[in-house]
Amino acid sequence: MKLKEICSLLNGCLEGDPDLEIRGVNGVEEAAEGEITFLSHKKYLAALKDSKCTAAILPEGVSLETGKAVISVKNPYLAFAKLLGIFHPPIKETPGVSSQSVVSDSAVLGKDVTIYPLVYVGENAKIGDGTVLFPGVFVGDHSTIGFHGVIHSHVSIYAGMQIGDRVVIHSGAVIGSDGFGFVPDETGKRNKIPQVGKVVLEDDVEIGANTCIDRGTMGETRIRKGVKLDNLIQIAHNCTVGEDSVLAAQVGISGSTSIGKRAMMGGQVGVADHVEMGDDVMIVAQSGVPSDLPGKQIYAGSPTVKRNVWRKxxxxxxxxxxxxxxxxxxxxxxxxxxxxx
Amino acid sequence: MKLKEICSLLNGCLEGDPDLEIRGVNGVEEAAEGEITFLSHKKYLAALKDSKCTAAILPEGVSLETGKAVISVKNPYLAFAKLLGIFHPPIKETPGVSSQSVVSDSAVLGKDVTIYPLVYVGENAKIGDGTVLFPGVFVGDHSTIGFHGVIHSHVSIYAGMQIGDRVVIHSGAVIGSDGFGFVPDETGKRNKIPQVGKVVLEDDVEIGANTCIDRGTMGETRIRKGVKLDNLIQIAHNCTVGEDSVLAAQVGISGSTSIGKRAMMGGQVGVADHVEMGDDVMIVAQSGVPSDLPGKQIYAGSPTVKRNVWRKxxxxxxxxxxxxxxxxxxxxxxxxxxxxx
Amino acid sequence: MKLKEICSLLNGCLEGDPDLEIRGVNGVEEAAEGEITFLSHKKYLAALKDSKCTAAILPEGVSLETGKAVISVKNPYLAFAKLLGIFHPPIKETPGVSSQSVVSDSAVLGKDVTIYPLVYVGENAKIGDGTVLFPGVFVGDHSTIGFHGVIHSHVSIYAGMQIGDRVVIHSGAVIGSDGFGFVPDETGKRNKIPQVGKVVLEDDVEIGANTCIDRGTMGETRIRKGVKLDNLIQIAHNCTVGEDSVLAAQVGISGSTSIGKRAMMGGQVGVADHVEMGDDVMIVAQSGVPSDLPGKQIYAGSPTVKRNVWRKxxxxxxxxxxxxxxxxxxxxxxxxxxxxx
Missing domain, CATH: 1.20.5 (Single alpha-helices involved in coiled-coils or other helix-helix interfaces)
Known part of the structure; x- marks a missing residue:
């Protein structure tokens, strides 16, 4: 692809030979001749000057003073992500339903659905247009998946769950297992509280490998639009995770907790039950949240305090x-x- | 269902119109007209007075002084759990063995077993009366499952495991993976210690989604009667978890540790190897237990101390x-x- | 098996009746008459004297002064591991490819491969000689597995992964899920960074149940020779784990981190992204590593300090x-x- 085409796709400003041929994208240190890389932070400027790359995507107003071609954009990291998708387009599936899968007669499949072998789709389930179910996916009765979803191998979706459009679920994730609810009787024996609610994954959610999201005891557990969950996360019954939040691997959220918009949590954070968090909360890895947190703050420690207090x-x-x-x-x-x- | 029928099922004492028609159960805040709710703690009394519910289950001796009908019982939470099961009875499976599953000829199936498609049952395995195996379950050779079990999708049960009656295992759980045992030789290379023991899950155990229970190196790993394990828990080789214990999500128990009866552990607790715990131990979330713990105490911190010391x-x-x-x-x-x- | 045969297999030095018949191996406390046990540490000497075992494997230079037969070796634990494998040889699979599995025509299978039912092997995948795929294994297109591997039930291997010889992967593990990379745009919406790299598992690696290893964003995530990972571990994109390292259950390693040779980490340790560690690092359970760690040291705490500082x-x-x-x-x-x- 010619550099001028790349520049046009990124809405950038080009300095250098527009007809340079670019054959790949790569990190600053790994990039070879003929490849394009990017600079997200000025501290990597020296490394970039030493890079073997042919071209670089830079933030507006930063100049390189080397022979390399430069495309200037507002958000180089975002431009790079876009470019990576252009050079490595997702594999185009050939739609079709494998005869080696088990799809209930009452299931409703949209247009251009891909169902690999060894998939199970239950009674009255609905699979939206363009969605791909990899081998070993289980979709329980009455569950619905929206448009253009990608459900990787061995994902379990219990009966009665509701999944939006463009949702990606990685292998082994479990959507809709029972909440952890037991009442002791007078002998100490734990009696199960029937778990009759559901899980709702809204549009553009991505769920990591082997992450578990329990159904509501009654009502629902809701993962709002654009939320990204990493691997091995636990979301308990009746939680809400706010729009565009990102939770790193091995985070655990206890029952009935509500997380605001754009939360960011480091790995292995734990949050107690019935906690309410404001919007734009950041929580340092391995912290433990025992009670409500006001928004727009950074927290750390177990139990959490403000990060500067914790650091001192x-x-x-x-x-x-x-x-x-x-x-x-x-x-x-x-x-x-x-x-x- | 009429209120008098509900009252009779709960062995309660009714105050109000016995012929009121109740069509559902719900939480205090969510309950609508025609629904019944419950009060577990006096602090929710005000919310209950504002609730739109038609009837409420109350602890004996508490009065409501509103127009709502009241059923008085000893343990309202337990009564509520029972009622939830009455209004939302578990889905009745139609027994039968799918021809799209692979069941060894030498496997022994009890009466009214349900085997969904895409299940594998190995040589000489035994499945007890009324047990349900969801799609994608793997039961290794010589493993046995008791009566009325529910084994959800993609559960892996290695060969030679022993599972009691009325056991529920959620999706993706792994029963019987190898214990983590390696001996370094003089070069630093780790040599595997063959893991030849088994896992025993006693009656009325419930195992959460993607939880892993390793087999004994020799001998067994034993989860005793009535234990409830949440999601993403690690139980290492040769552990014992005592009767009616409840462990929250992401707890990790190292090898050869023995936990007493009725233990309660919060999420993400870690316990070292070869630890002995007494009965009725409570451990706060994210604590780390390095050594033996006497029973009937509450612990917190990593390393754990008594909770009041930790709080101060x-x-x-x-x-x-x-x-x-x-x-x-x-x-x-x-x-x-x-x-x- | 006669004691003299055992002694010869272990290259040991025998004291006692060479013709004693040994019918099993067991722990010091569990061993019965006719069984052989071992002593790894002198502190168990008293227990060994009380043991009902017929023979014991001891470190050179330690004498027992009881009637029991003794085999002296350099490394009794290693000898014991070897003996356990002799008395409990791994089950010999009958090679063959189940007709109830789905193996692409373009897949290349080595000699004596065992493919159980309900397995999926994608286009151009390669499975090496003697490798066993248990029910429910998913091998994506173009992925390769070396010789004599054991891939347990429900393991997911995404497309394009590279797995060495004698690799063992336990049930539910996920190899090659997308790294957790998203760039926020000006609206706060997270845009996915395409994850186009791969995972390399070198020879003699063992991966625990439900452990997740993300592919490189670009380039690769590499688990070097002889590494052993326990259950429920998270390895993020572009990490390297050095030769012969052992990581206990529920450890989490963030993106682009590099771990040296022979690292040992306790359970639930967390490591930040872009961390560089030297060789021979030991990290106490539940520690949190925020930044680079020099080698040949023991660390503890979150954030980590040297263990003796942490203890004080x-x-x-x-x-x-x-x-x-x-x-x-x-x-x-x-x-x-x-x-x-």
């Missing part, structure tokens, strides 16, 4: 053993002073 | 940076005093 | 509330002294 405390912590000794010594000096007073 | 420490912790400054200042004042002494 | 701090921590009170009291005494000064 963590830096002070290794001084504690010496502090104890010092205080003990000071006490003796005070005693001595008091004797002489 | 956590509350004191953000004061540490200021404390260090204060001690430094005091030291100077002491030096000053000593000079003048 | 953890032991001091419960004294903090009292320390605060003491300092407050001392301050008053200083004020008093200053008044009188």
């Amino acid at each position: 405390t963590q830096m002070a912590l290794p001084q504690l053993p010496d502090l104890i000794k010092k205080v003990r010594a000071m006490e003796k000096r005070i005693e001595e002073l008091e004797k002489n007073d | 420490t956590q509350m004191a912790l953000p004061q540490l940076p200021d404390l260090i400054k204060k001690v430094r200042a005091m030291e100077k004042r002491i030096e000053e005093l000593e000079k003048n002494d | 701090t953890q032991m001091a921590l419960p004294q903090l509330p009292d320390l605060i009170k003491k300092v407050r009291a001392m301050e008053k005494r200083i004020e008093e002294l200053e008044k009188n000064d």
Whole structure:
């Protein structure tokens, strides 16, 4: 592809030979001659100058002062993501329903659906236009999947779930397992609370491999538009995850918790049950949230405090053993002073 | 269903019109006219008075003083769970073995077994009366499952495992993977210790989605009667989990650890290997247990201490940076005093 | 098997009746008459003297002074692992490809491959000699698996992955799911960065149940020779795990992190992205690694410090509330002294 075509696709501003032939995209360090790379942060500028790349996507207003061609754009990372998709277009499936799958007669399939072998689609399930079900997918009775979804191998969708358009679910994820609800009787035996609610995944949601989302006890567990969940995450019954939130791997959210819009959580964060969070919350990896969090703040620690408080405390912590000794010594000096007073 | 019928099923005491027609159960805030709800704690009494519900299940001795009908019982939460099961009875499967499944000739199936398509049942496996295997279940050779089990899609049961009656296993759970045992030789290479033991799940156990229970290295890993494990839990080789224990999501238990009866663990708790715990232990979420824990106590922190100690420490912790400054200042004042002494 | 045969297989030195018949191996406490056990640490010497075992494998230079037969070797634990494999040989599969599986015509199968029913093998995939695919395995297009692998039920191997020889993958593990990469645009919407790289599992790797390894965004995620990963682990895009490393269950490694050789991590450890670790690092369970770690050290805590620092701090921590009170009291005494000064 010629550089001028790339520039036009990215709505950028070109400095260099427009007819240069670009044959691939790559990271700054990995890029070879004939490839294009990008700069997201000025600190990589030196590495970029050393790169073997032929061209680079730069933020507007940054100049390179080397022989390399430059495309200037507002958001180079976003432009790079777009370009990566152009050079590596998703594999086009050949629509069709494998005869080695089991699709109930009452299931409703849209246009251009792809069902690989060894898939099970239950009674009255609906699969939207252009959706792909990889081998081993299980779709329970009455569950619905919207348009242009990609459901990878061995995903389990229990009966009665509701999945929006353009949803991607990675292998082994479980949508709609029972919430963890048991009532002890007087003997200590745990009696199961029937879990009769559902899971709703709204449009443009992506769910990571082996992530589990429990159905509502009653009502629903809802993952709102544009939410991205990484691998091995637990979302308990009756939670809500707000629009465009991103949760990193191994996060666990307890029952009936509500997370605001655009939340960002690092890996292995845990959140207690019935917690309410505001919008635009950021939580550092491995933190533990015991109670409500106001929005537009960064939190850390278990239990969470504001991140700057946590940082100071963590830096002070290794001084504690010496502090104890010092205080003990000071006490003796005070005693001595008091004797002489 | 008439209110008097509900009252009779719950062994309760009715105040109000016995012929009221009740068409559903719901939470206090969600309940609509014609529905019944429940009160587990007095603090929700005001919300209950505002609820649109027609009737409520209350603890004995609590009165409502509104026009709503009341059923008084000892344990309203338990009564509610029962009622939920009455209004939402589990779907009755039509027993039968799908011809699109692979069931070994030597496998022994009980009465009224349901085997969905795409299931694999190995040599000499036994499936008890009334048990349901959803699509994609794998049952290895010589494994046995008791009566009235429900094994959800994509559960893997390795060869030689032993599963009791009324056991529920959610999608993607793995029963009997190899324990994590390797011996380094003089070159640093890890040599596998053959894992030849089994997993025993006793009666009335429920296992969450994508939870993993490793087989014993030798001997067994045993999950005792009535234990409930949430999603994404790790139980290592040769552990024992005591009767009626409940472990929340993402808990990890290392090898050869023994947990007492009625343990309760919050999410993401980790327990070291070879730990012995007494009965009735409670452990706060995200705690880490390095060594034995006496029973009938509440623990928190990593490493765990008693919860009240942990709470005091956590509350004191953000004061540490200021404390260090204060001690430094005091030291100077002491030096000053000593000079003048 | 006669004791002298065992001794010869282990290259040991025998003290006792060479013709004793040994019918099994077992742990020190579980061993019965006719069985052989082993001693890894002198502290179990008393238990061994009480054991009902007929023979024991001991480290060279340790004597037992009981009637039991003794085989002396350099590394008794390693000898024991070997012996366990002799008494419990792995089940020999009968090679063959089930007609109830779906194997693409363009797939290339080696000699003596075993493909159970309900397996899917994609276009141009290669399966090496002697490899076993259990029911429900999914192998995507163009993926390759080496010699003598064991791929357990419901493992998902995405398209284009590369797996070495003698690799064992436990049930439900996912190899090659998309890395977690999204770029926000000016509206806060997350745009997916196409994930076009692959996963390489080198020879002699073992992967635990439900563990997830994401493909590289570009390039690769590489698990080097002899690495053993436990269950429910997350390895993000573009990570490298060094030779012979062992990671316990529920560890999470963020993107582009590089782990050295022979690393050992306890359960639930988390590591940030872009971290570089030296060789021979040990990390205590539940620790959190925020930045680079030099090799040949033991680390603990979140954020990690050296283990001895962490231990002292953890032991001091419960004294903090009292320390605060003491300092407050001392301050008053200083004020008093200053008044009188």
